[in-house]
Amino acid sequence: GAVVSQHPSRVICKSGTSVKIECRSLDFQATTMFWYRQFPKQSLMLMATSNEGSKATYEQGVEKDKFLINHASLTLSTLTVTSAHPEDSSFYICSAGGFSPLHFGNGTRLTVT
Amino acid sequence: AQKITQTQPGMFVQEKEAVTLDCTYDTSDQSYGLFWYKQPSSGEMIFLIYQGSYDEQNATEGRYSLNFQKARKSANLVISASQLGDSAMYFCAMRGEDSGAGSYQLTFGKGTKLSVIP
Numbered sequence A: 001g002a003v004v005s006q007h008p009s010r011v012i013c014k015s016g017t018s019v020k021i022e023c024r025s026l027d028f029q030a031t032t033m034f035w036y037r038q039f040p041k042q043s044l045m046l047m048a049t050s051n052e053g054s055k056a057t058y059e060q061g062v063e064k065d066k067f068l069i070n071h072a073s074l075t076l077s078t079l080t081v082t083s084a085h086p087e088d089s090s091f092y093i094c095s096a097g098g099f100s101p102l103h104f105g106n107g108t109r110l111t112v113t
Numbered sequence B: 001a002q003k004i005t006q007t008q009p010g011m012f013v014q015e016k017e018a019v020t021l022d023c024t025y026d027t028s029d030q031s032y033g034l035f036w037y038k039q040p041s042s043g044e045m046i047f048l049i050y051q052g053s054y055d056e057q058n059a060t061e062g063r064y065s066l067n068f069q070k071a072r073k074s075a076n077l078v079i080s081a082s083q084l085g086d087s088a089m090y091f092c093a094m095r096g097e098d099s100g101a102g103s104y105q106l107t108f109g110k111g112t113k114l115s116v117i118p
Helices: none
Strands: A004-007 A010-014 A019-025 A032-038 A044-051 A069-071 A074-081 A090-096 A108-112 B004-005 B010-014 B017-020 B025-026 B033-039 B046-052 B063-071 B074-079 B088-096 B112-117
Touching: A004 A090, A004 A108, A004 B046, A010 A019, A010 A032, A010 B004, A019 A032, A019 A090, A019 A108, A032 A069, A074 A090, B004 B088, B010 B017, B017 B112, B025 B074, B046 B063, B046 B074, B046 B088
Parallel strands: A010 A108, B010 B112
Antiparallel strands: A004 A019, A019 A074, A032 A044, A032 A090, A069 A074, A090 A108, B004 B025, B017 B074, B033 B046, B033 B088, B063 B074, B088 B112
C-alpha cells in the first residue's frame, strides 16, 4: 500500500487565493521530505527540501514567500501556494524516505483560474 | 552536480517483447544510487528498481532489470515481456551518496514515454 499520502489529489482555485497541499508519511518518520513540480510532459523539478523542525531549503529560482513549506512533525509536511496565479498551475508531488528508494505521494494537480 | 540524460523521448514496443530504455549519467560522487520510476497517466511515481554504484551485480526486480555499465556511465532499464499496462512515462534518476544520510534528493532525467502496442 501507499507509504506516502498526498492530499488533495486535485484542486481548482481562483487567482489570488492560497492553496495548502499535505504530504504525510504513513508508516515511517520522515525528517526530510521533498517537494517537486512537474509541468506537462516534462520531468520533475525539485522545488525545496522540507526539514522537520527547521526552515525549508529552496532551490534556486523558487520563491520561498510564494511556496511556503511547513514540516511541523515527523510525518507531515505542507506546501502552501500563496496568492496563486494561473502560471502556478502545475502538478506538485512530494516524496519522503530515508536512505532507501524515495516514495512519492500521488501528486496534486493544481489549476488556478 | 549530477546530470541524467534520457535520449529517447518516446519508444514503441510490441506486447510480449522486451524493450530497453536508455539512461546515461554524470556525477563527481564516488558513491551514488541510480533509480528508475514509472509514471502512469494518473501521475503517481512508482519505484521500479535501484542500483548502487558499488553493486557488482545488475539489479533485477521481476520483469525489470537494470543494465549497469559503470565505465560508460549508463544505467539502462530492460523490461521483458512487455504488457499493455507498461505504457507510461519512465524516469531515470540518481542520488549522490557521498554525503551519506545528509542528502536523499533525486535528480531526474527528462523521461521516456513507452507505448506498448497490442
